[in-house]
Structures are given as structure tokens and as C-alpha cells.
Amino acid sequence: MKRSDRRPEVSPPPHWRFGHPAQSWLDNGLQVLLSARPGQHVASICLSLDTPLSGEPEHLEGVATITQRCLDEGTLAHPGASFAEALEAIGASLEGSVGYSASQLFVDVPTARLGEALRLLAEAVITPELAADQAERHCELRLAEIEQTLASSARIAQQAFRTASIRPRYRASRFAGGTPSTISAITPAAVVDYHQRTYRPDGATLIISGDLEPGVLSHVEAAFGAWDVRTAAEPTHQSPTRRRIHHWLVDRPGAVAADVRLGAFGIDRTDARWADLQVAGHAVGGAFLSRLNKVLREERGYTYGVHLVNQPMRAGGLLAVQGSFRTDVVVDAITEAAALIDLRQRPITDAEVAEAVSYHTGSAPLRFATAQGVTQNLAGLVAAGITAEFIDANMVALSHVTAASATDALIELLPPDALTLVVVGDAAALHQPLADAGWASTVYSATKLLHR
Amino acid sequence: MVSADVVNYPLHQEFLSNGLRVLVSPDRSVPVAAVNLWYDVGSRDELPGQYGWAHLFEHLMFSGSARVASGEHLQLLQNLGGSVNATTWFDRTNYFETLPIGALDLALWLEADRLGSLADHLTIESVDTQREVVKEEKRQRYDNVPYGDAMATLVELVFGADHHYGHTTIGTMEDLAGASVEAAADFFRTHYRPENAVLTLVGDFTVKEAFRKAERAFGQLRGGARRQRPVPGGLAPMEGIPAAELSGRVPAEAAYLAWRLPVRDTVDFDAADLALGILGGGQSSRLHQLLVRERRLLAFAGAHPLPLIGGNSIGLIQLRGLPDRGVAEGVQATLEQVERLATDGPTEDELNRIKAQFGREWLMDLARLDTRADLISAFTVLHDDPGRVNRRLVELTSITAAQVRDAAATLLRPEHRAELIYRVEASR
Incomplete structure (x- = not known):
């Protein structure tokens, strides 16, 4: 038998354990998780807000989505398009996702610009403009997006299975981003109200991974330290149950x-x-x-x-x-x-x-x-x-x-x-x-x- | 701006005696190896009557070879925690796996086995099954998806049906039906050869170890003289605005504007890439700001190039209307913006932003072992110059505002575009 006929042995992988992130809290209750990854020159940031969608008013479902989409349309310090320009100028990208139990913002940025990126992220979260015309525009785009969803076989199947499996009384049985009737009812004032009621540092978590410098926590403090704790009610998470067979x-x-x-x-x-x-x-x-x-x-x-x-x-x-x-x-x-x-x-x-x-x-x-x-x-x-x-x-x-x-x-x-x-x-x-x-x-x- | 000096990955190259070109880039940060094989064959190598074959035959690479049963390649490596896949594109077919380091020898042995013996181990059963799988892929990803047939129509419009880029990699149902065991074996013997491939290894090993492993797995395969691809001449800009219309059950009208660009990774291409980015590459881009945000004419406006090596690339602007509103006004306004860029060029701020975005994306691609390996293979196969992976950031950041303006003025002229409009089919 030639040497190459023999299938090579596989040596077992070294025992792996997750290198735990360093955990700390700011005085306002924001949890910070820092994960050092040497050689990773693009840092990855996530701000996770404890905003279950059951906290949306029922007739305004989708308001969490519209609120998040308005965050990067301008802040008090960087009005209008100048916010997106400031973000892009440091090579950062900002993406959002609204899930049934959390709204999350993800920023990727070269580690050299991490401090600036954190300040811009904090602006978007704490002091967004939430301009009326942008809220209206994002409602209009969301209506168009629903039409695109209903044209996609795979996305219909995804939503239909969710609706067929979870009892209708639970928020998780319905579209995360709302439906035409609820989106049409969302006003700019409702967006401002949702932001004020639900965006808060206590219960939120900031995750940062990458080739981090020792001073990263001071950047976090500078960006998020002044975020107020508001005295709103604690958010409550639902525990959905199964629907009968369909x-x-x-x-x-x-x-x-x-x-x-x-x-x-x-x-x-x-x-x-x-x-x-x-x-x-x-x-x-x-x-x-x-x-x-x-x-x-x-x-x-x-x-x-x-x-x-x-x-x-x-x-x-x-x-x-x-x-x-x-x-x-x-x-x-x-x-x-x-x-x-x-x-x-x-x-x-x-x-x-x-x-x-x-x-x-x-x-x-x-x-x-x-x-x-x-x-x-x-x-x-x-x-x-x-x-x-x-x-x-x-x-x-x-x-x-x-x-x-x-x-x-x-x-x-x-x-x-x-x-x-x-x-x-x-x-x-x-x-x-x-x-x-x-x-x-x-x-x-x-x-x-x-x-x- | 991203500092270019963080990009300095070690690169080592050897040719095996059979012509296989091996690139090695050690990275000891995690106990992982990325294996990446580029074969210099893609849908551009398909002749009329063969559309979709390169991709169909990629599937057959997983259907077993001399010492490996059907599906076993994927199964073995996946069960060790590896991720394994392959893709076919206009200019290449790539096979790649990311693995715990202890599985590297097995992965190389599996790759070598199918490279060396696949053509002699094809069966009509495996060809028939994978033909059905690929037809299902076409239905799932193109035929049953809104706007799913736009790209096939667009490349035909830009290049003509008989041009090597005039069809897409998924091909046609008719041509897929015509693929036989003999055709597949012939295709493999022609294109799947050590001297027509580049193997890149990135991961937790020394340079010497990696070359030794590559030699042990692939060294006994027979090679030949390296094929010299004729370099196809680029086509002149389109004249007369070739246009087409499609219709389907889509919720909103869409428009696709396309231009012939120079081949990828050249200064002129890069300048056009940046011009497209300034027009439609992100939230602060001109088309988004003006047409989506301010005038609310469109639901989406984006622009990007389709980089290609054989004579021309494509520059593409995609517009999607709002429901119940056409895209005609958006198309007109877009062309005005293209002309404005051609006249005035970008601002320094705009240019810096688009370069900063490119820098982040490039660093992120290099941060992953698998995409880093893929880029090394790409620059080796397409440009015979793996070292450009380390120089690419400098190349891009050296492009000037005047070069971007000139690219818009010469390569993106409205009269040289092709135009595809996707209409909403009246509901039944």
C-alpha cells in the first residue's frame, strides 16, 4: 500500500474552554463584557437593550423596529445625515436587529477608532433626533418591506410556522416588525415615547470583542457613563406556550x-x-x-x-x-x-x-x-x-x-x-x-x- | 483612515513537482487550519449547451472518489467540527474547509483523493442525483424568488448570450439536463489538474510543516504543463442603451443599470469601484441620501461592481421602487447623479469615507482564516501575485478624487449603460 492510500489519523483537538469576558458594570447599571482577542484588528461591539417586544403597545406593534431604524438618522450632536457620515468616516458600520426579547445594535470598527465609535453609538442610543420626517419615512419603508416579505416563499414559511406554533396571545406569534395596520398607526410621537420608556442602561449590556487596548473601559465610561437611569417599570418577558396543531x-x-x-x-x-x-x-x-x-x-x-x-x-x-x-x-x-x-x-x-x-x-x-x-x-x-x-x-x-x-x-x-x-x-x-x-x-x- | 501597516501577513510559496502551487501563511492564534483550493475554472469556461455545468460538477466533487464514499468528505470533516463548502463563480471554483488543526492531514488527503481520481469514479446515479439537487437549488434560489431571474437577463444584456460572461453560473434547466458522465469526466480531466489549481493553507502550523503536509497529500498526483489562458480583450462600452424588461409577481418595480468596467483590481476598476461606492455604497452615499432619504422616490438605491478577470467587469446600480410607484423618476434622478459625479468628482470627505469603509471590510475579510485563505488563492490565481493581499489597502487608498471623477466620466456614462426594468405583473 502506498503511503497516500492510508487515510490519515486525526489527532484530537486540544481541550477548549471559552475565554471568559471581563465583566463589569457602570454606576448606571450598564453591564460591560470585554473579550480580548489579540490580532483581531476590527472590534465588534454589541449594545443589547432589554426591550421585550411585549412592551410595545399592542396597536403600535413595530414601533421598536421603527425606533431602532431612526437612531442613525441623526443625533443631537450630529443632526441628520451628518451622523451616518461621522460613523462612516471612522470606518465603522452600524447594524440593528430587533428580536422578541432584545433590541440590539452592532458596530464593527477598526480597533484604532474604537473610542470614537463608542461615543457615536452612545449618541445614537441616548440622544437620537428621532425626527418626525424620518419616523414617517421608516414607516413607509416598513410597509414596502412587508410587501417584499409576502413575496418571498421562505420568509412566509418562517412567519407562518411561528404563527401556527405559538398561541396568538403572545407577542412572539406575530411579526416582530409589525403589520400594515399597526405600522400605519405609528406616529413620530409614539416613536419618541417608545424610546423614552424603554431605552435605559440598567438591564442593558455592552459587549466589546477584539484586540483591545487597556484603556477601553474609560472609553466606555466616557461614552455611556452619563446615561440616566429612568424610573420606568421593569420590562417583563413573556413565556409563550404552544398552540394546538395546525x-x-x-x-x-x-x-x-x-x-x-x-x-x-x-x-x-x-x-x-x-x-x-x-x-x-x-x-x-x-x-x-x-x-x-x-x-x-x-x-x-x-x-x-x-x-x-x-x-x-x-x-x-x-x-x-x-x-x-x-x-x-x-x-x-x-x-x-x-x-x-x-x-x-x-x-x-x-x-x-x-x-x-x-x-x-x-x-x-x-x-x-x-x-x-x-x-x-x-x-x-x-x-x-x-x-x-x-x-x-x-x-x-x-x-x-x-x-x-x-x-x-x-x-x-x-x-x-x-x-x-x-x-x-x-x-x-x-x-x-x-x-x-x-x-x-x-x-x-x-x-x-x-x-x- | 485605517492604517495599512496592520496588514502584513506572512506568505510563503512553493510549487510541487506536478505544478500545484502551494501558499502557506501561518497563524498561531487559534488551533485551527483553513484549507482553500481554487481551481482556475468557472462558468466562463462553459460553452453554449453547457451552461451550469461547472457548478453541477462542483457538486459531484462531494459524490465520492477512489477511497472516499459519496458524501463522506463533508461528513468526516463536519463530524470533527469543521466547516466545509465549495462555490462556483464566473472565474473560479473554490473548495474550502476550516478545521481543528488535528484534522488538517485528513482534509488534504480527501482533497487530493478527489483531485486525483474523481474523473474515473463518476456514476450515472451520482450525476442524476446531483442534477436534481442543482435544479432544486435553481428553483429555491432563483426561480421561486422575487427578481430571481434579473441577473441572468442582465449579464446577457451587458455581454451578449454567446460571450463567456453572458450567462450565470446556475445555468439553464435544458443544459443541466444534457450533462452526462462522459461530459463530467472530460471536464474534470481538462480543468481539475494540479497545475490548474492553487492550494492555500492558513493556520496553526509552521511553514515547513505545512509544505510537508501538502507534498505528502498531493505530491504523487500527476501534473502537466501549466495551461496558458488566452487573455480575452475587453469589450468597448455599450452603445444604444441595450434594454430589457421582465415582469413577475414582485411587490415593487425595480431597475438595474449596468456598465462594462475594466478587469478587476486595476487602477481604473478600483476608481470605478469607489465611484460606485460614493453613488450607492452605504447610508451616506449620494443616491441613498438624495433619492431614498430626502426625495423619498425609492425604497432602495445601491451600487457596486461585479469584479471579473476576463476582459471586463460589470458596474451595477440597483433601484427598487416603493409599492404602487414606478422607478422611472428614480432612474432619471440616478443618471443625473452619475453625471454630477463625472463633472464635479467626489468631495475629500466622501472619498475618505468610502476608503474607510473599504478598509474595515478588507480587515474583516482578513481577520477570518477562511476568507484570508480565499483572498490569497484569489490573488494568486487571478493575478499571479499573492503579495497583493498585503498591498491592497495601499492600492485602494492611493486612488485620488480626480481618478474617481475620471472613472465616472469615462466608464459610467449614461449613454453607455444597459438598462433592465423589472415590472410588477398584474395580479391574476
Whole structure:
């Protein structure tokens, strides 16, 4: 045998632990997490605000989104377009995201300009102009964005599965960014009011990762130290619960393919079964040769890719098979997928557990290798109300998962006879075949999602 | 401005005896290795009747080779925590993996196995399955997506259907249907050769270790004389404003204005890149400020180049209207802004802002081991000069306001554009 015929041995990765961020607080209650990453010349900043969307007035849903989008349209110190110019002049970028449990602002900036970037971020958060014309304009753009969402098969499927899985009384069942009726009701005064009521330093967290200089905390103090604590009520986070089972067929006449979500209301990171679910999820629908992708993509050629996606929230989560399939195979694909996620006859094997644990432990150093990776991961935990200790604790929990515990967790979480199904596709072609296969579904138009 | 002196990554190069060019850049900060292989083949190498083949055949690289079962390449490395993928573009096909350092030998062995033996291990089953997978990819990412067919129409408009850039990498359903085992084997034997590839290794090893590992994995493969690609001449600017219209179930009208630009990473291209950035590259750009923010004519206005190596690149301005409002006024106002830039040039502040943005993006690309490796491969394959990765920031920041103005005045003239309007299909 030539030397090259022999498959090389793999040496095990060195034991990895997350290098914990340095934690401190400003007097106003702002938590600061500093994560030194030598050699990372672009610092990554996240300011996470403790602003659950359940704190939006119900008739003004989307006001958190509009408020965030107005922040960089001008500040008291840098009015109008001069704010964006000041930010771009130091090579910084500012992005925002509004989730159900936190509003977050992300800034990337070369480390040499970190202090200036922090001052600009603080301006945007503490003293934004929130000009009336900008609030109106962002409402108009949000209405256009909703139309774009409703034109996208994948995005309809995402929202429809959320709405079908979470009881309607909970904010997390509805569009994070609001609907045309709520957006139309948002006035510039409502934006100012939302900002005053909810943007506060106590409960907020500032995360900074990168090749940090020793004086970074003084930059933080200079930028955010004067942020007032307001005496508003503490925000309250909801704990959503599951809705009864639904099968929905959202009609896109003439679509060549259908987006599918098949699953159930799931769990969050604090659930005792979290590590079990990570292992089972990798085996069934995470890996390239997962049970789902091996059959539906690599053997059948039904799809570009199919996954079992685990989307934790702060409380509860969404767990679903996700894929896009051409119209003439979609019913077969759903039936096969349902059989593949039913572990009662084919439990998770010891080999699958070993592979999933090896995947999670091996990929950890990669996920945390850049400043952006560290900040993004920490931001996700902060939004979920979890500390950085979770990262190492989860590694330990993964090492205790057994084939039986992983199997049991998935059977509990995806009960074979109680799955919610969303299909976004050509109803004329799919309605009857779905019913014939035992997936009788109610047909809706995408605009149905906009109504409560 | 970002200081250019933070960019000084070590670069070492060797050619194996079979012609494989190996670039090594050690980085001991994390116990990780990035493997990146660029093959000098892309959709520009497809002849009429073969559109989509380079990308389809990229999929077959994961379908097993002499000592590796179908899907095993991805499975093995993923189970060790690695991330593995490949992409096909006009000018290249790249294969890459980021891994815990202990898996580097295995990754190189897997790459070498498929490079050396794939052409002899193709089956009709794997070709048929991946053909269906790629058709699904086309449906999911293009045919079932609003505006998803715009780019295919646009490149045909800019270059003509028979030009090497006149079609997109995803290809056509008809041509995908025509791909056979023999065609795939022939394609691999022609393009997937050690001397037609660049292997870049970035990560936690010494230079000597890395070259030794590359030699051990790839050294026994047979190579040949390096193919000299004929350098295609650039096309002259378009005349007569080639125009097309599409319609579909989209919520708002959109417009795509395109220009032929010089090849990528040249001074003229870079100047045009900055001109496009000043027009539509971010929140303080002119089109966004004037047409989206102030006049509220459009929902979106953006501009960027599509960098290409074979004769021409593309410069692109994309406009999306507000619902129930057309884009005609926005197109007119955009062209006025292009002319204004051509006359007056950018302000110093504008130029500094766009360079600062480029600097941050460049540093972020270099911060990741995988994108750093990909850039090293790119500059080696496309320009025969890996060292430009360390000089690129200086190149860009040296562009003057006059050069940007001249680029707008010569390369982005309104009469030399192509124009694609995407209309809202009347609802049924």
C-alpha cells in the first residue's frame, strides 16, 4: 500500500474552554463584557437593550423596529445625515436587529477608532433626533418591506410556522416588525415615547470583542457613563406556550417549488433536554449526511438541502424540518420527512451521538475565532437572559448525552402524531395530494398572516 | 483612515513537482487550519449547451472518489467540527474547509483523493442525483424568488448570450439536463489538474510543516504543463442603451443599470469601484441620501461592481421602487447623479469615507482564516501575485478624487449603460 492510500489519523483537538469576558458594570447599571482577542484588528461591539417586544403597545406593534431604524438618522450632536457620515468616516458600520426579547445594535470598527465609535453609538442610543420626517419615512419603508416579505416563499414559511406554533396571545406569534395596520398607526410621537420608556442602561449590556487596548473601559465610561437611569417599570418577558396543531397551506399560485416547515413548539437553552436536542438535531437534520439530508437530497434529489432547525427563544422555541421541494415531490418529501424524524423505530445510535458531540466540541473554537464570532454568540446569550458560563456548561452537558436520552428528547419534542405543518406553494396542485397523504390542510393566502 | 501597516501577513510559496502551487501563511492564534483550493475554472469556461455545468460538477466533487464514499468528505470533516463548502463563480471554483488543526492531514488527503481520481469514479446515479439537487437549488434560489431571474437577463444584456460572461453560473434547466458522465469526466480531466489549481493553507502550523503536509497529500498526483489562458480583450462600452424588461409577481418595480468596467483590481476598476461606492455604497452615499432619504422616490438605491478577470467587469446600480410607484423618476434622478459625479468628482470627505469603509471590510475579510485563505488563492490565481493581499489597502487608498471623477466620466456614462426594468405583473 502506498503511503497516500492510508487515510490519515486525526489527532484530537486540544481541550477548549471559552475565554471568559471581563465583566463589569457602570454606576448606571450598564453591564460591560470585554473579550480580548489579540490580532483581531476590527472590534465588534454589541449594545443589547432589554426591550421585550411585549412592551410595545399592542396597536403600535413595530414601533421598536421603527425606533431602532431612526437612531442613525441623526443625533443631537450630529443632526441628520451628518451622523451616518461621522460613523462612516471612522470606518465603522452600524447594524440593528430587533428580536422578541432584545433590541440590539452592532458596530464593527477598526480597533484604532474604537473610542470614537463608542461615543457615536452612545449618541445614537441616548440622544437620537428621532425626527418626525424620518419616523414617517421608516414607516413607509416598513410597509414596502412587508410587501417584499409576502413575496418571498421562505420568509412566509418562517412567519407562518411561528404563527401556527405559538398561541396568538403572545407577542412572539406575530411579526416582530409589525403589520400594515399597526405600522400605519405609528406616529413620530409614539416613536419618541417608545424610546423614552424603554431605552435605559440598567438591564442593558455592552459587549466589546477584539484586540483591545487597556484603556477601553474609560472609553466606555466616557461614552455611556452619563446615561440616566429612568424610573420606568421593569420590562417583563413573556413565556409563550404552544398552540394546538395546525396544518396550513399558504397559496402561491403557480409556484415551481414549495417551502415546508414541519415541527412543533420547542425548548430554550435552560431546558434539561437542551444538549440532548442538540445531539439528536445534528443526527437527524444538522449534519450534511444527517438522516433527512441523506435521504431527501443525496438519495432522492428532492431538495437543495433539508434541515431540522432548532430556534431557541428566551422561553420556549421553535423546532422544525425546513426545506424547499419542487411541487411534484413535495407531498412525498413531507411524508418521508415525517417518517425520518420519528425515532420510535429507529433510535439515535451511539455512533451518531459520538459524531454530534465531536462536531459541537470541534466547531466551538471556530465559532469563537473572530471578534465578530465572539460578540454575536454572546449577544445571543444576553438576549436569552443567559450568562457566558452557559458555553462551558453546555460542553459538559453534551458529554453526558446518551443515545437513549437524545432519542427520548426528540420523541417528546416532535410527537409523531402531533406535528404542525406549513406548506407555502401552489395550492391548486398541492391541496388534494396533501389531503390524500393524510395532511389535510387549511388553505390561506399569505396576507392572512397579517391578521390576528 | 485605517492604517495599512496592520496588514502584513506572512506568505510563503512553493510549487510541487506536478505544478500545484502551494501558499502557506501561518497563524498561531487559534488551533485551527483553513484549507482553500481554487481551481482556475468557472462558468466562463462553459460553452453554449453547457451552461451550469461547472457548478453541477462542483457538486459531484462531494459524490465520492477512489477511497472516499459519496458524501463522506463533508461528513468526516463536519463530524470533527469543521466547516466545509465549495462555490462556483464566473472565474473560479473554490473548495474550502476550516478545521481543528488535528484534522488538517485528513482534509488534504480527501482533497487530493478527489483531485486525483474523481474523473474515473463518476456514476450515472451520482450525476442524476446531483442534477436534481442543482435544479432544486435553481428553483429555491432563483426561480421561486422575487427578481430571481434579473441577473441572468442582465449579464446577457451587458455581454451578449454567446460571450463567456453572458450567462450565470446556475445555468439553464435544458443544459443541466444534457450533462452526462462522459461530459463530467472530460471536464474534470481538462480543468481539475494540479497545475490548474492553487492550494492555500492558513493556520496553526509552521511553514515547513505545512509544505510537508501538502507534498505528502498531493505530491504523487500527476501534473502537466501549466495551461496558458488566452487573455480575452475587453469589450468597448455599450452603445444604444441595450434594454430589457421582465415582469413577475414582485411587490415593487425595480431597475438595474449596468456598465462594462475594466478587469478587476486595476487602477481604473478600483476608481470605478469607489465611484460606485460614493453613488450607492452605504447610508451616506449620494443616491441613498438624495433619492431614498430626502426625495423619498425609492425604497432602495445601491451600487457596486461585479469584479471579473476576463476582459471586463460589470458596474451595477440597483433601484427598487416603493409599492404602487414606478422607478422611472428614480432612474432619471440616478443618471443625473452619475453625471454630477463625472463633472464635479467626489468631495475629500466622501472619498475618505468610502476608503474607510473599504478598509474595515478588507480587515474583516482578513481577520477570518477562511476568507484570508480565499483572498490569497484569489490573488494568486487571478493575478499571479499573492503579495497583493498585503498591498491592497495601499492600492485602494492611493486612488485620488480626480481618478474617481475620471472613472465616472469615462466608464459610467449614461449613454453607455444597459438598462433592465423589472415590472410588477398584474395580479391574476
